[in-house]
Amino acid sequence: MATTTTPTTTKTEKYVGQRLRRREDPRFITGTATYVEDIKLPGAYYAGMVRSPHGAAKIRSIDVSKALARPGVIAVYTGQDTKNVGGVICGADLPGLRKPHHYILAVDRVYFPGHPVAVVVATDKYIAADAADDIEVDYEVTQAVTHPEKALAPGAPAVHPEWPDNTAFVFHQVGGDPDKAFAEAEVIVKQRITSQRLVANPMETRGVVADWRAADRTLHIHTSTQIPHLARTLLSIMLGLEENRVHLVAPMVGGGFGCKLNVYAEEAIVAFVSMKLNKPVKWIETRRENFMTTIQGRGHVDYYELAAKKDGTVTGIKLKLIQDLGAYHQLLTPAIPTLSVLMMPGLYNVRNIKAEVVGVFTNCVPTDAYRGAGRPEATHGIERMMDILAAELKMDPAELRRKNFVGKDQFPFATATGLNYDSGDYAATLDKAMQISDYAGLRKQQVEARKQGRLMGIGLSTYGEICAMGPSPATPAGGWESATVRIEPSGKVTVLTGISPHGQGEETTFAQIAADELGVHVDDITVIHGDTAIVQYGIGTFGSRGTAVGGTAVYIALQDLKDKITRWGAMFLNSEDVHFAGGVVTDNKTGQTVALGTIAAAAYRAMKLPPGMDPGLMATKFFEPSNFTYPFGAHIVVSEIDPATGQIEIRRYVAVDDIGNILNPLIVDGQLHGGVAQGLGQALWENAVYDDNGQLITGEFMDYAMPKASTMPWIESAHTCTPSPVNPLGVKGVGEAGTIGSTPAMVNSVVDALSHLGVRHIDMPLTPEKIWKLVSTHAGSQAA
């Protein structure tokens, strides 16, 4: 066996840490990426949904005859046809949780506007839309209830008649001795804080192509999802199919933000139709449908109380959290507010907490995970309360925070809510943000501005979050992640990851990890995801877990593989004293080398095997994280309000985030910017509003204000770095950080701008109308 010193491609320079442009981009910038709607199967039919126009109604009858008579219509199915299909599955559980059966098509009642009552199948999408309009549903409209506090009031209409109190669950958590803390408090501040319903609004709506191949008894599904393997498992249960006869692909997915971390009725409906008709069937959600029927985020009414000493030490937090669940539990609906409870103390060393969560049914689409999922609400709550306490004590809000931070020498830090914060230096991010923004200078400017009658605000948030979800016992499904790394006979490398990226860029970052570990060129690596027939079982992309959990799985599979490569090299070099680096195995004594390409070819040719080794060169690993990770940061927003219009100008946005090690700064910047945009969206513009009759009145982009290029500020981004000890990459996660940090910083800035007028709190979104009214009513009542 010959040794060689001419490897195929080797690389000594490190890729991890570089601002590498993304390797997945060419398909997107040339318009050749394949999303669900781009998939055309021969002979495919189109499905259109008939949906309830009412929030609550009984279905008296459905007349489908006109639709069936329309040329091009193949079939119509109603809830009577699908009632034996399994209901939509909720994966979360809580003690005493009431779980309504969630039929995929409504059977005798509708529970929220947009509730599907029938599906029309036609030869093209225009005919399907026409035929959906032909269907006459006779409804007996009943009173809807769309606000969670109204739903809890005595005598409120019952969303589910079997549970007249509209209460799905009540969950309590206590840490320390909160009653004592409040009894001994020198200061107590209280505030009702809402976190309005939001629409995730990925630019690509949901969509499904289902193809039942009767001869093979296999179901092939393309669906726009963040969780292809979990979706396959759940759909196979709903449809009564063996899981290994369901092949599910998440092709390119045009954004998710949590709303595609779910399995929806329509996925089962389209599959059901395909199985009935033995034909491929396609359904693409319209934007209007997306507003009405894809899960929404947030939906909190929170009652906060903070107990403190006069010096600013926070001694206790009480929270009553009223969660608007909507009409049903989707995959994780009831679990989301429990994340808020875990996050209650934020970055502060508060030993005594008490939380009561009331999950409330309303005649609205279910809430579930939307970017941050429970943590933005909690962070907004504690960060608003810290400002309210600072105002009460006449302390600077930065000083109050600094006084209460968990100290950098206190890690790992056990919180009163049962978490174990991994690492951090919270004062360092605050210091850096204050330095970049010249906080002291800004406060001086503010004094000047007020003298001139201008409304200038400085707001900050020091946020923490729970990422890298997560240890399996602490998650509704498994929390691990999987990876296979395969060296092909040519020496080129294929990585199969169980996560399902849809914009997060792991085709690049995982290639960076693999290229560094193997010492090969990044272009020698291909990363594959999203196809259950190709990739080993995985959990998916959500909860800022892609790199911290999925990337770690890749990393440990690579370690396994490197061990195998080294043993092959030892055989080639006829030496036990060897090491693998830079794409070659080197004999430490002679300096002789053998390249990865040579080893790969020999491993598949298998003329001779190293002792105890099998042919082939691949490794599959499942990584079970021992803990969550806890990124943190400090965001500062400088705003100015036009008193004549209520318009808010964001003069500066400074974000200092500590997300542990950074694998690709370019991608990290993008994640943070996008997160900040969604957080500012909640603070300033976005609001899913239902009226009392159960109508969603912000059900299109016409009425629902999304962040636009001209409304977004320039984000000045910087970092501190506290590597996570939870995984060998030292990463913490970045997908949700911006969303969590930005909302309270923005609101705190606007409240600060109006604080001298006596304004103490404003509920989101901070629309110009709301601000103008506040300025108008408070003008002349200057406290300062």
Add this chain to the structure above:
Amino acid sequence: MTRSITVTINGITQTHEVEPRLLLIHFLRETLSLTGSHVGCETSICGTCTVEVNGKAIKSCSMFAVQANGANILTVEGLAEAGGKLHAVQEAFWNEHGLQCGFCTPGMLMITKQIIERNPDPTDTEIREGLDGNLCRCTGYQHIVNAVRSAAKVMRA
């Protein structure tokens, strides 16, 4: 009751029978299988369907295919040169990480080309105003602004 239309798409002239109510975006996507342009809202707000008709960026969900009879249409698929060399706006979006999920990107590229053709040296404010008819949910727009600025620089050179 179909009508015959002749259009030049990405340099190729072709004739098709279409229903009068067929939207231009559906004509491109369904009839011609040019799936690069996307449908994000069908209410002319999101801009994912932006293409160029007779040199002007338009939202192809707000136009019927029959209205494009005789028109010269450019879609994202026609941006790169025949040999595969990327257009400056494509290269800039790639270099500046001006995309994440990629769904808005074809529309963003078409509007970027128009912003720069109308104003070869736009300020950041002008860039942001020019992008306002196109929504992106992933990027927060900052890298898109960088991409437009950088493409403009290349196109001026």
